Amino acid sequence: MPGDTAPDPIPGRPFVSTPLPEPMPRRSSGFYGRLVVIIVLASVALVTFTAYTIGEYLSFEREPVPVQEVFIGSWGVLVSGERPPNQLLLLALLGIALIAFVALAFETISSLMTISPRRRYLEALRGADLLEAPPGARVRVTVLVPAHNEEQALPVTLAALARQSRQPDRVIVVADNCSDRTVEIARDMGHEAFETVHNSHKKGGALNQVLGKILPLAGVQDVILVMDADTSLGPKFIEAAAARLEADPELAAVGGVFYGDPGGGVLGQFQRNEYTRYSLQIRQRRGRVFVLTGTATMFRAEALLDVAAARGVFIPGTPGKVYDTAALTEDNELTLALKSLGATMVSPPECYVVTEIMPTWRNLWKQRQRWQRGALENLSAYGFTAATMRYWGQQVGIGYGTVALNCALALMLITVLAMPTWIWFPFWTTVGAVFLLERVFTVWRGGWRARGLAALLLPELAYDVFLQVVFINSLWSITTGREAQWGHVEHAAAHETAAG
Amino acid sequence: MSPLPAGLLLPDSVLVEPWFGVFALFVAFNTVIYLGLTLAKFIPWPAQVHPRTVRALIHSDEEDYKMTVRKPWTWRDQNDPIQRMRAATAAQTIPLALGLVGALTLVIGLVNTLLYFSAVGPLVIVGAAFGLVLIVVAQVLARAQVSDQVSVWTWTILMLVLVAETSWRAAMLDSAVVLTYATIALMTIAPISMTWPSGIAGALIGLIPIGIAGAIVSLVDTLSWAIAAVTAALASLVLLQLRLAGITRIAVEQARAQTLSSTDPITGAFSRTGLIALASAFGESAERAGTPVGVVICDISHLDHLNADYGFEYGAEVLGATYRALRSTLPPGTLIARWTGAGFLGLMNGPAPDPTVVVTEVGEALAVSGVALGKRPITLTAGCASGSPGEVTLEELVPARPRIRPPETPHT
Numbered sequence: 001m002p003g004d005t006a007p008d009p010i011p012g013r014p015f016v017s018t019p020l021p022e023p024m025p026r027r028s029s030g031f032y033g034r035l036v037v038i039i040v041l042a043s044v045a046l047v048t049f050t051a052y053t054i055g056e057y058l059s060f061e062r063e064p065v066p067v068q069e070v071f072i073g074s075w076g077v078l079v080s081g082e083r084p085p086n087q088l089l090l091l092a093l094l095g096i097a098l099i100a101f102v103a104l105a106f107e108t109i110s111s112l113m114t115i116s117p118r119r120r121y122l123e124a125l126r127g128a129d130l131l132e133a134p135p136g137a138r139v140r141v142t143v144l145v146p147a148h149n150e151e152q153a154l155p156v157t158l159a160a161l162a163r164q165s166r167q168p169d170r171v172i173v174v175a176d177n178c179s180d181r182t183v184e185i186a187r188d189m190g191h192e193a194f195e196t197v198h199n200s201h202k203k204g205g206a207l208n209q210v211l212g213k214i215l216p217l218a219g220v221q222d223v224i225l226v227m228d229a230d231t232s233l234g235p236k237f238i239e240a241a242a243a244r245l246e247a248d249p250e251l252a253a254v255g256g257v258f259y260g261d262p263g264g265g266v267l268g269q270f271q272r273n274e275y276t277r278y279s280l281q282i283r284q285r286r287g288r289v290f291v292l293t294g295t296a297t298m299f300r301a302e303a304l305l306d307v308a309a310a311r312g313v314f315i316p317g318t319p320g321k322v323y324d325t326a327a328l329t330e331d332n333e334l335t336l337a338l339k340s341l342g343a344t345m346v347s348p349p350e351c352y353v354v355t356e357i358m359p360t361w362r363n364l365w366k367q368r369q370r371w372q373r374g375a376l377e378n379l380s381a382y383g384f385t386a387a388t389m390r391y392w393g394q395q396v397g398i399g400y401g402t403v404a405l406n407c408a409l410a411l412m413l414i415t416v417l418a419m420p421t422w423i424w425f426p427f428w429t430t431v432g433a434v435f436l437l438e439r440v441f442t443v444w445r446g447g448w449r450a451r452g453l454a455a456l457l458l459p460e461l462a463y464d465v466f467l468q469v470v471f472i473n474s475l476w477s478i479t480t481g482r483e484a485q486w487g488h489v490e491h492a493a494a495h496e497t498a499a500g
Numbered sequence: 501m502s503p504l505p506a507g508l509l510l511p512d513s514v515l516v517e518p519w520f521g522v523f524a525l526f527v528a529f530n531t532v533i534y535l536g537l538t539l540a541k542f543i544p545w546p547a548q549v550h551p552r553t554v555r556a557l558i559h560s561d562e563e564d565y566k567m568t569v570r571k572p573w574t575w576r577d578q579n580d581p582i583q584r585m586r587a588a589t590a591a592q593t594i595p596l597a598l599g600l601v602g603a604l605t606l607v608i609g610l611v612n613t614l615l616y617f618s619a620v621g622p623l624v625i626v627g628a629a630f631g632l633v634l635i636v637v638a639q640v641l642a643r644a645q646v647s648d649q650v651s652v653w654t655w656t657i658l659m660l661v662l663v664a665e666t667s668w669r670a671a672m673l674d675s676a677v678v679l680t681y682a683t684i685a686l687m688t689i690a691p692i693s694m695t696w697p698s699g700i701a702g703a704l705i706g707l708i709p710i711g712i713a714g715a716i717v718s719l720v721d722t723l724s725w726a727i728a729a730v731t732a733a734l735a736s737l738v739l740l741q742l743r744l745a746g747i748t749r750i751a752v753e754q755a756r757a758q759t760l761s762s763t764d765p766i767t768g769a770f771s772r773t774g775l776i777a778l779a780s781a782f783g784e785s786a787e788r789a790g791t792p793v794g795v796v797i798c799d800i801s802h803l804d805h806l807n808a809d810y811g812f813e814y815g816a817e818v819l820g821a822t823y824r825a826l827r828s829t830l831p832p833g834t835l836i837a838r839w840t841g842a843g844f845l846g847l848m849n850g851p852a853p854d855p856t857v858v859v860t861e862v863g864e865a866l867a868v869s870g871v872a873l874g875k876r877p878i879t880l881t882a883g884c885a886s887g888s889p890g891e892v893t894l895e896e897l898v899p900a901r902p903r904i905r906p907p908e909t910p911h912t
Binding site: 084 | 511512514515520522523524525526527528529530531533534535536537538539540541542544545546547548549551552554555777780781784785788789832833849
């Protein structure tokens with residue numbers, strides 16, 4: 001096994017001494033980061049202002065609706081027939097039509113991106129016309145498992161890998177700065193172990209080292225599954241993902257749909273519900289991917305080669321490196337990179353993975369802070385392009401959602417605090433019921449606990465507010481230029497039972 | 501039973517205050533929007549469009565993007581990416597923008613016609629008719645091959661006419677609403693026009709009719725001006741983002757021009773710079789694996805004579821054929837670059853093959869390609885060297901070639 005015997009590179013003499021021109025640097029996050037914050041906030045303010053103007057305009061025509069007392073048996077309740085004026089419904093309908101139009105435009109643009117000239121250029125560069133695999137040819141699956149002191153989780157993960165309906169052709173555990181038995185465990189279980197050398201760039205740096213070694217030797221039939229050491233794959237993940245890549249030679253990557261580990265109490269359930277809804281959304285979008293999850297994604301080796309070749313030219317980063325180590329969230333960044341090069345990707349429901357959930361609020365805060373801030377920083381690095389347009393829209397959507405939800409909560413609070421008696425509004429009760437049903441049905445496959453939590457409505461609203469506070473905080477920390485940090489959960493032995 | 505008592509912390513007069521009414525309507529608007537989005541979650545999406553389908557739908561000139569083109573190389577394209585960017589933007593953006601502005605004008609015009617025809621008379625039809633004209637012009641520009649100058653000027657003049665026409669109508673109808681349309685039109689077209697000097701001049705001239713109409717119109721209603729303010733904010737945002745996108749595009753074009761130099765335009769092989777850029781990682785990889793690397797140099801003898809006798813076009817064909825022959829003979833994964841005018845360099849994992857074998861195999865592949873049919877035979881020479889990346893550098897391996905150069909072997 002080459003991974004076992006690879007000697008350390010001899011420091012001192014480089015293979016090539018001819019100097020090269022300086023690569024295009026990734027934009028420093030300071031100025032552009034703030035610009036992103038300004039653009040997101042301005043867009044949110046604009047949408048809010050438009051909605052507010054509409055409210056102001058309609059308030060002139062608003063007439064008070066009398067409250068009636070209705071008896072159900074001997075129970076008398078006050079009922080108000082108040083409902084939004086017709087003009088408001090019409091304007092909101094226009095708003096929905098506008099959102100639908102934008103969604104359609106994003107879809108069209110992303111379809112057009114798939115025939116990007118960059119793609120042909122990169123294909124010509126690697127001589128794709130000379131070495132093309134016929135559709136249906138069997139792919140060779142190499143699994144890369146980056147691991148940083150994962151002796152607890154690794155045996156479970158590798159054992160789960162052995163139970164896949166289709167076995168990978170090669171498994172390489174990428175031991176990154178490990179001080180525990182990670183390497184021994186990998187070798188004992190009959191897999192290759194690759195130890196990183198002087199890596200100070202976390203997961204992305206570790207993967208770059210191993211990819212730099214295997215990609216130059218990869219052929220058209222090679223696919224690479226990058227998966228986390230604390231993640232267990234669905235039993236048919238490899239079979240389904242490989243089948244997709246075999247069937248469609250133009251498909252660049254198959255991403256996993258992730259679910260949360262059991263346990264973790266209410267906090268765990270919140271996260272599981274969130275993941276369940278997200279996976280439902282992906283399924284309803286017919287596998288259209290927002291992010292190729294870092295927990296498990298299968299890439300065509302050629303697609304990664306293209307990313308490495310295009311770095312510093314079409315996309316930010318160091319030339320020749322697959323992962324941009326300056327990015328906080330490397331999976332979101334790689335997705336943007338692939339999309340910028342016109343790659344197509346899919347997340348089929350069969351390719352599900354179960355990943356760890358954050359055990360404490362503090363861990364969750366750190367994780368989400370990193371995701372959110374990473375996403376914003378990546379947008380600042382890529383700018384406003386055809387490939388990133390949808391992601392900008394997503395950020396504005398999160399911002400508007402923050403304003404809308406908190407205003408609605410404030411309104412409810414004020415109403416409850418100021419009303420002398422309880423009055424029922426049938427219109428708004430119906431709307432509330434629709435939301436409630438949606439909350440419950442979207443987590444239906446999560447089991448009774450998930451449905452029960454969703455049915456309570458208020459706890460999940462509080463969880464949403466928590467995520468929105470993370471959003472606002474990451475905008476704030478980018479503006480003040482505070483350093484972002486990685487969070488790492490040390491695994492207890494209990495994780496084995498959870499993942500197994 | 502009496503109604504449930506609720507909170508008594510705030511005076512119930514809060515509920516009838518005007519700000520509360522506006523706030524409640526604002527929340528109601530958001531809630532209805534979110535209700536729509538929630539219901540939309542249950543609408544299934546169509547399957548993803550395969551690139552194959554997109555290619556079938558949209559005609560694209562593939563040859564333009566193939567790096568293995570044998571087109572004459574124009575220095576203007578190569579040296580001025582900004583010029584190219586402008587031309588491309590003119591060709592792509594203007595018909596689309598014209599179509600969108602036309603569609604919007606048409607819709608507003610039709611709505612106005614339906615609402616106010618009886619009150620105002622045939623004057624309201626002008627807007628709709630103009631929208632139709634814009635759509636037709638957009639179609640013509642999209643289909644006909646016009647120069648970027650023509651489309652830029654068409655856009656600028658038509659947008660000026662739109663602003664002037666709307667301002668004129670505002671003055672005729674004495675309506676601030678129509679004046680607002682004119683302002684919106686000017687604001688939204690400004691960012692697109694900003695790319696060209698004529699567009700900037702047009703945007704400045706456009707302020708004049710709006711200014712005159714603004715002086716004539718006596719009616720001012722709050723909502724219209726609120727919308728105008730919002731639109732102004734929107735327009736400046738679009739302007740900002742467009743400038744950003746523009747900067748990115750220029751950067752990308754420049755970077756691309758730089759990369760083009762890492763590819764040889766005649767053969768599609770790496771250029772000297774391109775190979776050197778990759779060689780470092782290649783060497784590192786071989787060093788880790790503990791394997792040697794091989795270097796093969798393959799020269800076409802007397803290429804200058806072939807050029808002189810049969811023309812440069814034929815010379816380029818020979819180079820291309822030799823590159824393809826090398827690709828098919830050397831092991832997969834070999835990096836091949838056009839190293840000199842008539843020579844290629846292959847950098848491979850593992851020891852280099854015997855030079856005689858290279859010459860024989862490449863020569864055979866060349867013969868099969870039929871490039872030299874009816875012409876003078878092509879003569880190849882090859883030299884090979886191997887070494888361990890930890891001990892030698894690429895630069896040292898390459899000049900080692902003459903020492904192991906075999907006798908020249910002619911091939912047809």
